[in-house]
Amino acid sequence: xxxxxxDELDRIELPGGFVWxxxxxxxxxxxxxxxxxxxxxxxxxxxxxxxxxxxxHEEIYLVLRGRARFTVGGDVHELGPGQLxxxxxxxxxxxxxxxxxxxxxxxxxxxxxxxxxxxxxxxMFAAVPAAQQERWDEAxxxxxxxxxxxxxxxxxxxxxxxxxxxxxxxxxxxxxxxxAVELEPRYAEDAVRDSDFAAIRDEPGFPAA
Amino acid sequence: MKGYEILxxxxxxxxxxxGSNLLPIREVLDYRAAGINGWSADAGGQLVPPHEEDxxxxxxxxxxxxxxxxxxxDETADAPAGTLIFVxxxxxxxxxxAEGGTIVVAIGGxxxxxxxxxxxxxxxxxxxxxxxxxxxxxxxxxxxxxxxxPDSWGLSYNAACFExxxxxxxxxxxxxxxxxxxxxxxxxxxxxxxxxxxxxxxDPRWQxxxx
Numbered sequence: 432x433x434x435x436x437x438d439e440l441d442r443i444e445l446p447g448g449f450v451w452x453x454x455x456x457x458x459x460x461x462x463x464x465x466x467x468x469x470x471x472x473x474x475x476x477x478x479x480x481x482x483x484x485x486x487x488h489e490e491i492y493l494v495l496r497g498r499a500r501f502t503v504g505g506d507v508h509e510l511g512p513g514q515l516x517x518x519x520x521x522x523x524x525x526x527x528x529x530x531x532x533x534x535x536x537x538x539x540x541x542x543x544x545x546x547x548x549x550x551x552x553x554x555m556f557a558a559v560p561a562a563q564q565e566r567w568d569e570a571x572x573x574x575x576x577x578x579x580x581x582x583x584x585x586x587x588x589x590x591x592x593x594x595x596x597x598x599x600x601x602x603x604x605x606x607x608x609x610x611a612v613e614l615e616p617r618y619a620e621d622a623v624r625d626s627d628f629a630a631i632r633d634e635p636g637f638p639a640a
Numbered sequence: 641m642k643g644y645e646i647l648x649x650x651x652x653x654x655x656x657x658x659g660s661n662l663l664p665i666r667e668v669l670d671y672r673a674a675g676i677n678g679w680s681a682d683a684g685g686q687l688v689p690p691h692e693e694d695x696x697x698x699x700x701x702x703x704x705x706x707x708x709x710x711x712x713x714d715e716t717a718d719a720p721a722g723t724l725i726f727v728x729x730x731x732x733x734x735x736x737x738a739e740g741g742t743i744v745v746a747i748g749g750x751x752x753x754x755x756x757x758x759x760x761x762x763x764x765x766x767x768x769x770x771x772x773x774x775x776x777x778x779x780x781x782x783x784x785x786x787x788x789x790p791d792s793w794g795l796s797y798n799a800a801c802f803e804x805x806x807x808x809x810x811x812x813x814x815x816x817x818x819x820x821x822x823x824x825x826x827x828x829x830x831x832x833x834x835x836x837x838x839x840x841x842x843d844p845r846w847q848x849x850x851x
Binding site: 435 | 642643644645648649650665669671672674697698700704710713722723724725726727743747748752754755
């Protein structure tokens with residue numbers, strides 16, 4: 432049986448202080464977005480402060496265990512096990528802090544009226560541990576696998592270029608950055624300021640802001 | 641309308657459905673991105689009705705509270721709270737509660753397809769209300785869903801079943817015609833075998849519709 436306990440899921444500590452427990456990736460689910468989150472400690476972030484404005488996802492956050500203090504659109508609500516908050520409006524800013532160390536929250540999301548597409552952030556988050564330890568080949572491979580499914584996803588291409596630049600692959604980095612900027616011109620400005628591109632910034636063909 | 645909503649699974653009135661108790665999360669929230677519903681049972685009670693997802697749905701079951709015993713294909717496993725079980729389409733599955741007050745949440749969708757509300761959960765809610773003598777509440781639930789999804793053939797079809805079972809032939813045919821207009825091929829298929837519609841079969845309007 433393809434089953435796992437939430438405590439058996441991978442544990443990926445992210446810079447925002449919350450711990451991503453990949454569910455969709457663990458099971459290879461392709462029909463909807465689903466992930467779990469735990470805090471690194473009581474009082475820590477359990478759901479990242481964010482909006483779904485770009486993806487347009489309707490999200491449900493279900494507290495599986497412990498208690499969490501959610502802030503949604505400036506309103507504060509404490510939720511316990513078996514309680515959920517459904518954020519219909521993708522533009523509402525939302526996040527949650529864990530009130531107990533063992534708090535676990537399940538997030539379900541997707542864009543109404545459209546087939547589910549794997550969000551680009553999943554590969555980027557999955558590559559964080561490798562990138563933090565400068566295991567660039569591994570970080571690059573995670574991005575390449577995601578790009579095999581969504582070859583023209585600009586955020587993935589940009590992030591891949593970052594990893595390649597840091598990992599000593601300047602030509603690949605330049606090509607992928609150029610493609611990312613072609614698809615999403617605002618990345619040209621980001622690239623100029625991005626320290627990940629220090630190694631390739633003076634190369635001919637580096638996108639101008 | 642606020643841009644968000646809070647719901648306690650404990651506050652949902654369980655809906656009897658195929659020997660289980662459905663917690664109609666999707667219907668109550670009008671969630672549109674995937675299917676999501678709960679199932680509750682006391683120790684020994686059936687949680688997830690035995691079924692396969694013929695429509696191609698991938699499903700994830702999450703044990704939110706208590707403990708369940710899942711059977712997927714020919715495997716059986718103990719699933720305490722916090723367990724997630726993934727079941728691909730066309731695999732038989734069921735679950736029984738191993739502790740009192742067990743709740744499982746099921747999330748589902750079809751790969752490569754936008755989630756569509758076919759209304760089986762709305763129908764389950766409406767039909768349970770009908771069978772407990774609260775037909776007006778059941779009808780109101782169907783009407784609310786049809787107003788949200790005027791293009792859903794499944795909701796109109798289920799409303800036809802509801803009215804046929806209530807003996808309201810005129811209303812049943814109105815809904816059936818609407819469903820027919822929205823998706824004739826699917827509706828013809830269901831009409832052929834659905835005993836909910838038996839009270840309509842001798843009516844001249846039945847043949848008129850199928851002509």
